[in-house]
Amino acid sequence: MDPKQVMQKLSFLPDLHMVGGAVRDILLGLKPEDLDFATSAPPEEVMRQAKAHGLAAIPTGVEHGTVTVLIDHHPYEVTTFRRDVETFGRKARVAWGQSIEEDLARRDFTIGAIAMNLEGQVIDPYGGQRDIEAKVLRAVGDPAQRFREDYLRVIRAGRFASRYGFEIEPKTLQAAREAAPEVLSHVAIERVTAEFNKAFQNGIPSRFVRYLYDLEILQRLIPEFEDTHLLLQNPRWHPEGDVLTHVLQVVDRAPPPIRWHALLHDIGKKDTARWKPEGWYSFYGHEQVGARLIPRIARDLRLPNHLRDELVVTTALHMVPVFTKPTPAAIRKFQAQAGPYLPALQALYQADGAERRPKESWKFFEPQPVPVKPVLLGRHLIERGHKPGKDFSRMLQAAHNWQLETGETDIEKLYQVALKARAKEG
Template sequence: MTDTLGQPHWMTAPATAAVFDALEAVGGPDCARFVGGCVRNALVGRPIDDIDIATRLTPEQVTAALQAAGIRALPTGIEHGTVTAISSHLPHEITTLRRDVSTDGRRATVAFTDDWHEDAERRDFTLNALYARRDGGIFDPTGHGVADARAGRIVFVGDPEQRLREDHLRNLRFFRFYAWFGKGAPDPAAVAACAALKDSVDNLAAERISKELLKLLAADDPRAAVRLMAETGVLDVVLKLPADLGRFEALCGIEGDQLFENDPVLRLAALLPSDQVAAARLAERLRLSNPDRDRIVAALSPTPVMKSWMSPREIRREVYRGGRGTFRDRAKLAWAAAPRTATTMQWRGLIALADGWSPPSLPLTGEEVMNAGVPKGPLVGRVIREVEDWWVDNDFLEDKLSIIEKLKAVAQGMVY
């Protein structure tokens, strides 16, 4: 019996049907098939994020066919046979069937083919080497992709070491797909190959490593995959720092109760040692974005010490000083690292109080400072900062008269 996806809406939507109609007008029936992630996700009941299409047509034929049908064609990866069709504002990535001519672990030279089996042989995992016709019928060239997808087995197409030597990124992709789709024990041959070739990950561009790592950490429960990365030595190659697996796994457990969203950046911070300098160096080496770098460094700040029994006054002060986002990050990391003596309710209450409080603005202007006798210039800022420190220590006093009296005392002490 032939496996089928049926004909879900994403396959028969007018925008997608228009793309297939355009290709078939040139190449005939079944010259194009859905491929990869959309087929895999539909098979296992996951959302469809992108629509990828494989075709026997050359990139030039694809472009001509789309343009003849009035569909915009973008040469997004023309040297590797990829053209993106924009149909009713929706992108469809169309790639000509390919076979590898040569690879160096980072780049591949390809030749186009019209053989679906050759195209499948160059793909990474059996669950990604799946194709579907317009009628929903699945074509499984390896003979194992459908069964592996349903069973949650991440198995390389062909020889694992050969696949890894062709593209070093596949080492990280194995763990990422295991985090997202894996069930049960990992494939022993794949694990052994990833461990044997772990050092090849160092040959990858930093941006490719960080992108793959953050995708892995965004899975609902990446704990088993990250633990496996540590056991194979791949995690050491990526981080080059001792990993705090205990805090990381505890954080994932906190997020797993649906109180918080899955947060790959904070999960990365949890994996790192509590060393802001080392974390900043890692962020620079992996070329994380500046906001992600700054967030990780702030989350790992050693002071003030976060405690589940912080008073509302202390919470307000820290939210005002560091921002609500940093407070939440630091509280969740402290929660993950804390002995299980503090109750979940305490930590939740602490974060809820921070979320529910809107920091006020200091009710003091530069003009008021100068009216108190402080000359225009840097001294104005110094006075404001000292008054602000007093105001925060007094739990954001709303008494304007008391603030002005404090201003006068500070101004007198600085000016005279």
């Protein structure tokens, strides 16, 4: 719904203002992702007034002054003006404020410490509009104090700079550097990972990753990134130079759903680095080492299981098309290993190669006339009198391997292969 229409439907609330990111995006000429509002009314009054005007109201965070009002089934957060009484890193004891200016004083950055009233007037006590025009990210007031109030703001600074292409103002950047060692002690890892997910959606995500690397937050999250800017690569394949620079470029080239894959695809390079007299490192087997690291990294970052499983496969297989001749058997085996993750693997391969991949290597991603999924299934063995047991998986695997190797799809012939495998083991 149009922001003006939403504000009109909430106009029964006293001193109503649209606040934060929505105003920032409007001033940037962007469509706001979420609309948030502030009012002088306490939460109980917001709920009473909303219901009196026929709107559903949910007490989603009454202790913090927040009520969610449903308009045409869409949720909008309305929060009572607040002022900080005492802050504790990620938490604060607040009291209800008396004005929008007082409420804006507790915001993190000037580009978000802006409000707009029902008449469309912009309330900007900290020069947020000026900083938007100058493409500068600046903390409200004392940057060191802002970061001590909420250490997540250190990471958010990098995300905003990446999202909008802004430069972080020097005092704000210095305060972020000084606060960086405390960030992971005060911020839940789920919140950190959420910032990655947001940064990977738009803007220039490599700026976000580089910022975290420069602040040494990335290396604390994923130790395998330590000193990757020193790992020079073979200039024939990597004219960009070191491993970190390469990863940053791949992250930018990858589509948003593949940016975790891009970030982690070469995570095994540090552990496999071997110096060459030619003046660069080799990384033999880095893809397999990296794949073995993924479960631990995914666990540490609280990544969802489905993403973890996909990352293991794409990391393990992303070099196969480079070094393997694309015979029909090799292609079938590759696609069978990739399984449902083949599209993600192809997107990663595209981003990783930067148009430098051999043309014939793309055959690994082409549809195959022979199926790569097993043709001989367990039900076929049961129909032929076999009972599920220890021989089952061995027989099925032997038949599938033969199918991939030869292209055979005749069930009876594959069954004979399975029988031979059983007899051999017996």
